[in-house]
Amino acid sequence: MTHQPAISILSRDAQQYAALLTQASSDLTLCQVLDTVPADFQCAQTEVLLCDPDLGAKAVRHMPSLRWVQSTWAGVAPLLCEPQPDWQLTGIKGIFxxxxxxxxxxxxxxxxxxxxxxxxxxxxxxxxxxxxxxxxxxxxxxxxxxxxxxxxxxxxxxxxxxxxxxxxxxxxxxxxxxxxxxxxxxxxxxxxxxxxxxxxxxxxxxxxxxxxxxxxxxxxxxxxxxxxxxxxxxxxxxxxxxxxxxxxxxxxxxxxxxxxxxxxxxxxxxxxxTQHTAALSHPEEIARIFINNVQKYRDGQPLNYTVDWHNGY
Amino acid sequence: MTHQPAISILSRDAQQYAALLTQASSDLTLCQVLDTVPADFQCAQTEVLLCDPDLGAKAVRHMPSLRWVQSTWAGVAPLLCEPQPDWQLTGIKGIFxxxxxxxxxxxxxxxxxxxxxxxxxxxxxxxxxxxxxxxxxxxxxxxxxxxxxxxxxxxxxxxxxxxxxxxxxxxxxxxxxxxxxxxxxxxxxxxxxxxxxxxxxxxxxxxxxxxxxxxxxxxxxxxxxxxxxxxxxxxxxxxxxxxxxxxxxxxxxxxxxxxxxxxxxxxxxxxxxTQHTAALSHPEEIARIFINNVQKYRDGQPLNYTVDWHNGY
CATH class of the missing domain: 3.40.50.720 (NAD(P)-binding Rossmann-like Domain)
Incomplete structure (x- = not known):
């Protein structure tokens, strides 16, 4: 049987992402679904995180089991803390x-x-x-x-x-x-x-x-x-x-x-x-990229759009 | 020796066209070069007319030797009088x-x-x-x-x-x-x-x-x-x-x-x-098309961009 990682979502569009993921695949294990990060946030189970980078940045150090973070934005700078953690980071390409x-x-x-x-x-x-x-x-x-x-x-x-x-x-x-x-x-x-x-x-x-x-x-x-x-x-x-x-x-x-x-x-x-509207993330498109990557993650294949921590993109 | 038709110019940019034509070919015979049409306009010699259609429309019936009219505009409607005269009409394509x-x-x-x-x-x-x-x-x-x-x-x-x-x-x-x-x-x-x-x-x-x-x-x-x-x-x-x-x-x-x-x-x-500025006639480009057509006219070849009188374009 395929490994089912515990997935959390931290995004302003968290509910929409949860609905899109559930709709696309009935066997996903959703752990936390949050649109803000509570002050006392802790999640020991989460292995995979889908997040807006600014929200994720406040949470990743409180997720000891984390292995992979999927950004919902093209710009991942808020997540690029030092030293480089032991989880991998993937971005978004092709939709902007x-x-x-x-x-x-x-x-x-x-x-x-x-x-x-x-x-x-x-x-x-x-x-x-x-x-x-x-x-x-x-x-x-x-x-x-x-x-x-x-x-x-x-x-x-x-x-x-x-x-x-x-x-x-x-x-x-x-x-x-x-x-x-x-x-x-x-x-x-x-x-x-x-x-x-x-x-x-x-x-x-x-x-x-x-x-x-x-x-x-x-x-x-x-x-x-x-x-x-x-x-x-x-x-x-x-x-x-x-x-x-x-x-x-x-x-x-x-x-x-x-x-x-x-x-x-x-x-x-x-x-x-123009108020940061040049290229917007549409949750439908982000969810499609994430679901495709979840399949690769389960199968142990290389993920799409991995970020090189040193280059920063 | 090649036939040298008498050419007249009726255009708001008449002087510029005259300079461009003279520059491009030293053996052109320029007859009238006018930026308006005088009330008593007559020209017995003109065989070829380069014109803004609204100006040309006032002059063509006073040019008994006319054989060919080259419009400087894409829209030739002002020239399309009835009955169809015995000169041919060419328009402008490819630059707009x-x-x-x-x-x-x-x-x-x-x-x-x-x-x-x-x-x-x-x-x-x-x-x-x-x-x-x-x-x-x-x-x-x-x-x-x-x-x-x-x-x-x-x-x-x-x-x-x-x-x-x-x-x-x-x-x-x-x-x-x-x-x-x-x-x-x-x-x-x-x-x-x-x-x-x-x-x-x-x-x-x-x-x-x-x-x-x-x-x-x-x-x-x-x-x-x-x-x-x-x-x-x-x-x-x-x-x-x-x-x-x-x-x-x-x-x-x-x-x-x-x-x-x-x-x-x-x-x-x-x-x-937007004040009729979507696609402007640049005299340099119009002159190039006209000079090319003059060469064809002299050689007795079919002209480029002839207007079908019945269709109107």
């Missing part, structure tokens, strides 16, 4: 790409097609046609070319854009015409029209997108950050936008979330705040 | 597709990703994440599947959308999963999420997009008209938007242009006016 490519195109096109300027004319009932720009032929700079970046690269290429990549390791996306390493980041920025940040939060990426990189972008440049907030120097970005060096910026990830209502980023010119 | 596909994606994404709602939250410095929609898996309805429509269809398909086509004749776009004829237009509208009008102005297309079609669209539907204004019943559209039956509309072409400042379309809820 289609959302992210539409998010990136939305806001590149918003600036390039001058949507706001047309709306300003409309409020005045003023017929004064403007000449919009075009993405075709422009160069998109992708800082971070993983699973999600590849999807964005392909969509941009489909519209006739060139794609340059800034990458710490992966160089296997054929849509990227030219790769740059972090030490070449200023040359990378100087080679592109638009910069899209999709970097994970690691020591190596902290403030990687800095004043030097931003200064190397062209004045019609647009910066979109949908990776992690720690990868971008927000003071340098604000300074660029205030003196009109860049055409615009879109921040999906913020230094603190919720962004406090007195944070100056809310009122920085041409800076749009 | 890349602009149009970006225009359509801009505004589909604008509504689907809820850009305006995020901006409203931002003006209040209010963190209250909304769940954006996604184009992937939705169905785009293309009313008019010619050269430009094919480019839009391919871009939509690249994002994982299905494409349905309403077409009078052409059925040769492999990206279109299902074709409908004009008599099936209500079923067509009922089968799609978004409707993009790219129809030419002909007798057969007048008010083809009418109240019945609009009523068959879903409440999250968006209508984008970038074909010709005569193909859409604007009163019916306004009525739909006012009672919130549709999520939005984008009108690139208007019943009269410039749109008068007291026209209610300026202030119809969720109706965006």
């Amino acid at each position: 790409g289609p959302q992210m490519r539409e998010f990136v195109l939305t806001y590149l096109l918003y600036f390039v097609r001058r949507v706001e300027a047309f709306q300003t004319l409309q409020r005045q009932s003023l017929w004064a046609p403007l000449r919009p720009g075009i993405l075709r032929g422009k160069t998109l700079g992708l800082a971070g070319v993983g699973d999600i970046g590849r999807s964005v690269a392909e969509a941009a290429s489909g519209l006739g854009m060139k794609v340059h990549g800034l990458s710490l390791r992966s160089r296997d996306c054929s849509t990227v015409e030219q790769y740059f390493s972090p030490s070449e980041k200023v040359a990378f920025a100087a080679s592109v029209d638009y910069l899209v940040g999709l970097l994970p939060a690691t020591d190596a990426t902290a403030h990687l997108i800095d004043a030097d990189m931003l200064a190397a972008l062209p004045p019609h440049g647009v910066v979109i950050n949908a990776g992690r907030a720690s990868t971008l120097d927000h003071s340098a970005l604000r300074e660029c936008l205030q003196r009109g060096h860049l055409a615009g910026a879109v921040l999906d990830v913020l230094p603190s979330e919720p962004l406090p209502d007195d944070d100056p980023l809310w009122r920085t010119p041409n800076c749009l705040i | 597709g890349p602009q149009m596909r970006e225009f359509v994606l801009t505004y589909l994404l604008y509504f689907v990703r809820r850009v305006e709602a995020f901006q409203t939250l931002q003006r209040q410095s209010l963190w209250a994440p909304l769940r954006p929609g996604i184009l992937r898996g939705k169905t785009l309805g293309l009313a008019g599947v010619g050269d430009i429509g094919r480019s839009v269809a391919e871009a939509a398909s690249g994002l994982g959308m299905k494409v349905h086509g309403l077409s009078l004749r052409s059925r040769d776009c492999s990206t279109v999963e299902q074709y409908f004829s004009p008599s099936e237009k209500v079923a067509f509208a009922a089968s799609v999420d978004y409707l993009v009008g790219l129809l030419p102005a002909t007798d057969a297309t007048a008010h083809l997009i009418d109240a019945d079609m609009l009523a068959a669209l879903p409440p999250h539907g968006v209508v984008i008209n970038a074909g010709r204004a005569s193909t859409l019943d604007h009163s019916a559209l306004r009525e739909c938007l006012q009672r919130g039956h549709l999520a939005g509309a984008v009108l690139d072409v208007l019943p009269s242009e410039p749109l008068p400042d007291d026209d209610p379309l300026w202030r119809t809820p969720n109706c965006l006016i």
Whole structure:
């Protein structure tokens, strides 16, 4: 008989996950199903944990039998404590790409097609046609070319854009015409029209997108950050936008979330705040990935989307 | 020696065209180069006319030697007088597709990703994440599947959308999963999420997009008209938007242009006016097409992009 691990769920969508798991497989052993972590949390039985990383981070040290943690988010940074524990960590891949490519195109096109300027004319009932720009032929700079970046690269290429990549390791996306390493980041920025940040939060990426990189972008440049907030120097970005060096910026990830209502980023010119909605976890899709991994776990096979603890993604 | 036809130019960009033509070929015989049509206009020599269709329409009957008219626009309706004259008419193809596909994606994404709602939250410095929609898996309805429509269809398909086509004749776009004829237009509208009008102005297309079609669209539907204004019943559209039956509309072409400042379309809820800028004629690209056709004309070869007088495109 196959080994049935005790599974716990710690997530804001815990009840929904429990229903989805029970529906998909009647022989799963659910232990704890919680949407917050109680102060005195302890669970000796749990062997497998499905969790939102910020909730899991508060609980994993109180789960002595833990062998495997499945994150419900793409970003697993909250779980990456030191020293490395003896359980393995798996992430989510393959479901954020289609959302992210539409998010990136939305806001590149918003600036390039001058949507706001047309709306300003409309409020005045003023017929004064403007000449919009075009993405075709422009160069998109992708800082971070993983699973999600590849999807964005392909969509941009489909519209006739060139794609340059800034990458710490992966160089296997054929849509990227030219790769740059972090030490070449200023040359990378100087080679592109638009910069899209999709970097994970690691020591190596902290403030990687800095004043030097931003200064190397062209004045019609647009910066979109949908990776992690720690990868971008927000003071340098604000300074660029205030003196009109860049055409615009879109921040999906913020230094603190919720962004406090007195944070100056809310009122920085041409800076749009999209409130961490670029690519959302849909519990149905996460549950499907988890159930597939549970089957592999039971069968003693390697799990999908394991996180390299040292690289952090 | 090759026959050198006398060429005239009637266009708002006449001087630019004259410079481009002279630059490209030193042996062209330029006759009239005008950016308006004088009241007493006459030109006995002109054999070939490059013109903005509205200007050309005022001049062609005063050009007795005319053999060929090259339009600078995609829409040639102003030139289609009756009875059919003995000169041939050529249009422009191949340069509007890349602009149009970006225009359509801009505004589909604008509504689907809820850009305006995020901006409203931002003006209040209010963190209250909304769940954006996604184009992937939705169905785009293309009313008019010619050269430009094919480019839009391919871009939509690249994002994982299905494409349905309403077409009078052409059925040769492999990206279109299902074709409908004009008599099936209500079923067509009922089968799609978004409707993009790219129809030419002909007798057969007048008010083809009418109240019945609009009523068959879903409440999250968006209508984008970038074909010709005569193909859409604007009163019916306004009525739909006012009672919130549709999520939005984008009108690139208007019943009269410039749109008068007291026209209610300026202030119809969720109706965006883009002032006939979806796909602009760049003189460099038009000149290239014309010069190529001049070579064919001299050599007695069939011209590119000839307009069928009866079909009107």
